[in-house]
Amino acid sequence: MNKINNKIIKDYLAGKANDKEMEQLAKWLELSEENSKRVFGEELIYHIGKPNPLATQEKISKAEEKLFNKIAKEETKEHHLNLHNIIKYAAIFLVVLMVGGGMFTYLHRSKEYITVAAQDNIQHITLPDNSVVWLNKGASISYNKDFDGEERRVNIKGEALFKVTKNPEKPFIVSSNGATARVLGTTFNFNEHGKNGNEEISLIEGRLEVTGLNHEGKVILHPNQKATINKNSKSIQTKKEYTPVEAAWRDNMVPFENLNIIQIAQIIEQLYDVNVTVDSSLNNQKTYSGVIKKSSDIRTVLNGLAFTISFKYTIEGKKIILSAP
16 A cells, blocks of 8 residues: 555544544555655654654644644645645644554544554553553554543454453453453453454453353353353353463463473463373472473473473474473
8 A cells, every 4th residue: 555545644633534544544654654754744753663742732732723724725725635734734643653663553632542553563551540461463452541431441453461450440341343351450361363263362360251242142261261252153162271371472481380290281282282291200299380481492492391390202293292301
């Protein structure tokens, strides 16, 4: 998309752009630095990857009035939108384009919504209530900038890890096209694009209510449980898993505490989609605590664990056998 419809720019400035138009604008801006300069001006992006400070509301209002007076005059004279002149005043809205981090953020002033999208890197965000969100590559969230309603509501596309600040008076709700997760204070992973096109929600700590939005029903999750929303069969399935594995994409680390060798083997199965057999020669009563650092080579992980647990292993395709040394 080398060109963009001028109407999208006008709708954005007027606070009328819909989600599809905002996505088109974001993709177009990311094509080149020149695109962002053309639309939003040198004064908005004064350093690539570094956002401008927020202007005061009074300054925004004055600039907004000046801009739309200018647009009205241009349309009266030429009967179409003069893009060059809009560019001169486009800084009435906050737009941050972080080329290095691959993040695009916009503040839609009329609706007071913020959308943050992670492109090439994982993004870390602190919400107005001090809840923390990690966005996986390609994911995005949108939320009311003040969280000033009776609920703290976030919309998600893609995959994100949430660590929610407790506030029983204001439930925290995460919604996608297919499911809603309602929490009071918890840590969970929400993946809109799970296996086989299903939505997957994994609870790490706390308590979570998950509801399918297409008549799949509702379930309550407890720590180390994962809900899978199957859109085809219109059902919700839950199963027990070591859910910190689901958040390993954040920092490639999977912490574990007081787990035996069989439970650790199950973590390896989740991480690498393999089948691990623990030989009876190993002590499965003894427990261990530590961190598994995910590597592209499973042998690196097994060698690291073997220093602490003392075992040897054999690998045949997707089958791994752990036994006493």
